[in-house]
Amino acid sequence: MNDEKTARVLAPLPPETAAPNTFLDSNELIINMGPQHPATHGVLRVILRLDGEKVLGLECVIGYLHRGVEKIAENRTYAMFNPYVDRMDYVAAVSNGLGYCEAVEKLMHAEAPPRAKYIRVILTELNRIASHQLWLGTHALDIGAVTPLFYTFRDREEVLKIFEKYCGARLTTHAFRIGGCLYETYDGFEKEVRKFCDFVDPKIDEYEELLTTNRIWVERTRGVGVISGKDCIALGVTGPVLRASGVQWDLRKAQPYSAYPDFEFDIPTGQRGDTYDRYLVRMAEMRQSIRIIRQAVERIPEGPIMAKIPKVIKPPVGEVYHSIEAPKGELGYFIVSDGTTQPYRLRVRPPSFVNLQALELMVKGQLVADVVAVIGTLDIVLGEIDR
Amino acid sequence: MPEEDKPVAPPSPPGAGQSGETPAAAAPPAPPKPAAPAKPPGPAPVPWESELVTRLKLQYGSAVAEASTYAGQHYLVVEKPILHDLLEILRDQDGYDYCVDVTAVHDPKREQPFALVYILYSFAHNTRVRVKTWIRDGESAPTVTDLWPTANWLEREVYDMFGIRFDGHPDLKRILLPDGWKGHPLRKDHSILQQDNEWVQINLGIESGQ
Numbered sequence: 001m002n003d004e005k006t007a008r009v010l011a012p013l014p015p016e017t018a019a020p021n022t023f024l025d026s027n028e029l030i031i032n033m034g035p036q037h038p039a040t041h042g043v044l045r046v047i048l049r050l051d052g053e054k055v056l057g058l059e060c061v062i063g064y065l066h067r068g069v070e071k072i073a074e075n076r077t078y079a080m081f082n083p084y085v086d087r088m089d090y091v092a093a094v095s096n097g098l099g100y101c102e103a104v105e106k107l108m109h110a111e112a113p114p115r116a117k118y119i120r121v122i123l124t125e126l127n128r129i130a131s132h133q134l135w136l137g138t139h140a141l142d143i144g145a146v147t148p149l150f151y152t153f154r155d156r157e158e159v160l161k162i163f164e165k166y167c168g169a170r171l172t173t174h175a176f177r178i179g180g181c182l183y184e185t186y187d188g189f190e191k192e193v194r195k196f197c198d199f200v201d202p203k204i205d206e207y208e209e210l211l212t213t214n215r216i217w218v219e220r221t222r223g224v225g226v227i228s229g230k231d232c233i234a235l236g237v238t239g240p241v242l243r244a245s246g247v248q249w250d251l252r253k254a255q256p257y258s259a260y261p262d263f264e265f266d267i268p269t270g271q272r273g274d275t276y277d278r279y280l281v282r283m284a285e286m287r288q289s290i291r292i293i294r295q296a297v298e299r300i301p302e303g304p305i306m307a308k309i310p311k312v313i314k315p316p317v318g319e320v321y322h323s324i325e326a327p328k329g330e331l332g333y334f335i336v337s338d339g340t341t342q343p344y345r346l347r348v349r350p351p352s353f354v355n356l357q358a359l360e361l362m363v364k365g366q367l368v369a370d371v372v373a374v375i376g377t378l379d380i381v382l383g384e385i386d387r
Numbered sequence: 388m389p390e391e392d393k394p395v396a397p398p399s400p401p402g403a404g405q406s407g408e409t410p411a412a413a414a415p416p417a418p419p420k421p422a423a424p425a426k427p428p429g430p431a432p433v434p435w436e437s438e439l440v441t442r443l444k445l446q447y448g449s450a451v452a453e454a455s456t457y458a459g460q461h462y463l464v465v466e467k468p469i470l471h472d473l474l475e476i477l478r479d480q481d482g483y484d485y486c487v488d489v490t491a492v493h494d495p496k497r498e499q500p501f502a503l504v505y506i507l508y509s510f511a512h513n514t515r516v517r518v519k520t521w522i523r524d525g526e527s528a529p530t531v532t533d534l535w536p537t538a539n540w541l542e543r544e545v546y547d548m549f550g551i552r553f554d555g556h557p558d559l560k561r562i563l564l565p566d567g568w569k570g571h572p573l574r575k576d577h578s579i580l581q582q583d584n585e586w587v588q589i590n591l592g593i594e595s596g597q
Contacts, residue, residue, distance in 0.1 A: 318457050
């Protein structure tokens with residue numbers, strides 16, 4: 001009896017009845033990553049379909065931070081909505097503010113005075129450095145390099161100190177107003193910005209010393225999350241990700257805004273379009289930002305910082321789209337005015353939202369551990385994705 | 388409140404505030420009123436003339452309803468039946484290889500209340516163009532995911548926020564709001580305080596909403 005049972009169990013099953021789903025087979029496995037996961041940089045949920053450790057496909061579930069920013073805009077005046085834009089990409093609040101103020105100015109057919117433009121460029125580029133520093137620290141931490149986090153956060157603090165001295169806020173700065181800047185620079189602003197440039201330049205070498213030739217770093221990033229320039233364009237991916245794939249395109253050069261035509265700088269690009277190239281591009285971008293800031297501080301003109309615009313902002317009927325090169329890519333505002341004090345419709349084109357779409361293409365066929373690296377290299381901010 | 392603030396609106400005549408007070412006492416404020424409308428006329432859109440527009444108008448006739456430039460930005464208003472073909476021509480023949488954004492505007496006063504807006508960019512020519520089409524409530528639009536894969540999430544967001552359906556979209560479902568949510572918040576008839584109380588009650592266990 002017992003033997004019979006054993007024989008039955010041990011006998012190979014006829015092929016048609018053999019269950020394909022035994023744990024020894026490499027079957028598909030669905031796992032859930034997030035929304036509470038340290039490597040998703042916020043509340044991103046990724047549902048992964050795996051074959052062993054290989055990623056077969058994934059789906060992003062977003063919207064956990066949705067606050068209805070575009071609906072809020074329709075119910076606030078133009079000036080009242082200004083602080084809300086800082087809360088989208090909260091690590092680059094100044095860039096958000098610049099894009100919004102310039103879009104409304106375009107809608108009003110107004111322009112900020114030259115001095116305001118220079119102050120805007122200085123602060124925006126400082127913010128780009130801070131944003132890239134935060135990205136570098138957290139991205140390296142995800143991959144397993146803990147040290148750069150302390151270095152970058154230590155140095156980012158210096159940027160935040162300048163912001164705090166300039167406008168009283170560190171993160172959600174609300175530094176600019178429609179028509180220019182509210183605050184004049186404080187005493188010694190130029191000196192401090194110059195000092196910061198001299199301070200941070202060797203620090204970037206320091207980060208590179210830790211990572212660029214680090215064997216573990218190179219192994220974890222080279223050839224990971226490759227995307228071609230053609231795919232980037234088809235998927236609407238912009239910013240450092242696009243440039244690392246070999247497309248030399250930067251809105252600051254392609255369609256210059258604010259005071260950017262006055263400055264000399266290069267657009268760093270990569271060739272391979274992998275995580276390592278994106279790292280190199282962002283490191284080079286920080287250096288270019290320093291270059292821009294140095295030129296701007298030397299040449300900052302005297303004069304008013306606010307254009308002559310009405311107290312109550314009532315743009316004429318019309319619609320405009322204005323976009324800037326935010327640290328993450330093309331940040332656009334499409335505003336429809338019906339001639340009242342409130343936007344009729346305000347659409348934000350968030351770079352992180354569009355860039356995140358490329359995640360599936362970039363990790364398909366790669367290992368599950370690389371998903372973490374690729375999420376980091378895309379440099380997403382969930383506050384901007386969910387709005 | 389904006390009505391109260393009206394006197395502040397014309398700020399460009401500087402220092403005129405003081406002198407204006409004396410005649411106001413003598414005559415009713417009739418004369419300043421005609422002066423006020425003189426201010427608002429902002430620049431109007433000017434016709435956009437280019438080889439591209441002539442070619443499209445020749446091909447599609449009156450289906451290309453408008454081709455204008457406003458604030459230095461070109462836009463086309465076209466009718467829905469030709470939308471997909473026209474976008475394909477713009478991509479393949481005119482180099483608009485980058486679809487920057489797909490979004491919508493709700494204007495309930497119109498017979499066709501929804502405007503779909505496609506913002507395109509050409510890397511080769513460094514130019515932008517906006518293509519706009521008006522559709523009726525409940526009407527669907529052709530998807531452009533076959534032309535630009537980036538439109539996938541952008542169209543999902545338009546569906547989520549406005550309830551506009553896209554024919555042929557590979558995976559049309561809500562993106563920012565939860566799947567079972569009722570209502571499309573960016574429609575003008577949707578109040579800013581309105582929410583799906585039933586969903587909130589069931590899923591978050593909050594009795595009265597917020």
